[in-house]
Amino acid sequence: MAAAITIETERVETGIDYTSKIEPLVCSSKRGEGNDELSRPLYVAVDKMTGNIYIVDYSNNCVKVFDSTAKYIFKFGDSNGEGKMSDPISLVICRSRILITHDYSILNYNLDGKYISRIGEYGSGELEFNFPWGIAINESNDDIYICDYHNHRIQILSQDFQFKTQFGSFTFPLDVKLSKECIYVLDGSNPCIHLFNHNHILQKSVVSLGQGYQVIDPFSFFIDNFNNILIADYSSNSISIFNSEFQSIHNIPVSKQPTAVTVDNHDRVIVVCYHTVNWLQIF
Template sequence: MATSNPIGLEPVEDNLERVRTGIDYSSKIQPLVSASKRENGKEELKWLQGVTVDDKTGDIYIADCFNDCVKVFDSTAKYMFKFGDRRGEVNMSNPKSFVIYKSRILITHNHGILNYTLDGEFLSRIGKYGKGKLEFKYPEGIAINESNDDIYICDYFNKRVQILSQDFQFKSLLGLFKCPRDVKFSQEYIYVLDTSNPCIHLFNHNHILQKSVISLGQGNQVITPRSFFIDNSNNILIADCSSNSISIFNPEFQSIYNIPVLGQPTAVTVDNHDRVIVMCDRTVNCPLIF
């Protein structure tokens, strides 16, 4: 495994135990379900970005970036409804990433975060354009630290991760990075995907860098990662746009499997039934369920 330390701190010894794979990713060869590019006469799905699943209902939330809205499908990928509006107070534009949080969904979009109920009722908007506190330049990945409910947002063009309290007050910054695109948590680590190298930085929960993984496994380099997901066994699933695949690594960043997909994957998640849900841009423009 190739590692480096671009932030300048000494990495500590990797003490992660080797764990079982858990999900049989080798069985994910062909998609079980592919949602239609058009659904019941609605506008075509186009330029799909983030995806998340409501663990209680199995509903799938998709960022339809081209149409400036969020579209919701049930667990069988049947279209249900959409929400978002580029006009007025909401002003949803280029939605990118989601996190479901206490029966609400937080959405990153141009220069801020939108706060909705899960049935699409607009609640509030957080942030504005800029480089100060609670100011953003094209934020992307967003995640909740369940240990304290802090909200972490990849502030992409400001080259940092902003940390907010659960009531959306600024707390602190993590980084400096080059191109921070996604952030996730395990019980032990905070993972930040920096797409410039590409690289995943692992911090402990005191925000101290532990190590930085660049090549993501000898002979299994990830070329253009767009986002990632950590499953219940702490395996890392990376949507690699250039290789048209989901690259999967164990907690020690050893390659487990690649799931080939048609089109360029932009986002990936795993639901409570161990199904891998992938967003694809360009060629396919529809969610795939493996």
């Protein structure tokens, strides 16, 4: 990518001691098609109730579920029929269901991996998608926010999958997250993080702030309970962490090409990497 997000470098400690995250506590390095193996994982999320880790296994066209120690439990989505995945990208866990972006639609499963329904089809209209990517849920009303990558927008659906609205005119929206105050959208071409209020009015775009640390190639990001922002910096092989004002807190070197990061209930940082020996790392 041609540009970089430049962030102020003042170090601020906020909520979680990320500076202690230096060496991984757990590494999983099995590559392949087996149950406990991964091939090009693209996204990771944690079920806050059980601590189970859900990983989008892109090349194996499924989601694999591991416990908090990275022990394999089960997988779903690789069978035939309506629930079969094709190039899954991202997922979100909310209450009793899992929503997964893939192909030109959204797949709806329960937490045990049982297929429930498919939402959307190819196109540019309401409930139509052209390469859906990141996905998030507004926990206050269960609205679903979807990065509609090649349609350059965020589509918002109700909890029963009815179209509500859309906003933005992005270049390539990769990821979306919500806090109580803001909607954050990662636009991958600049790269840039846009902050909107909940009326979908742009508040600011974080592209260049001073001469500080640069995020070169952000792939996705996560917002913790303290509004710290963790960015998977694909080309820099690191997780860059900032407070809510985008001041640098810490930078965690990880295995090659991280694609996603999350934080569990025990303040552990969980990372998946696309091309590497250590596909899953826990700090």
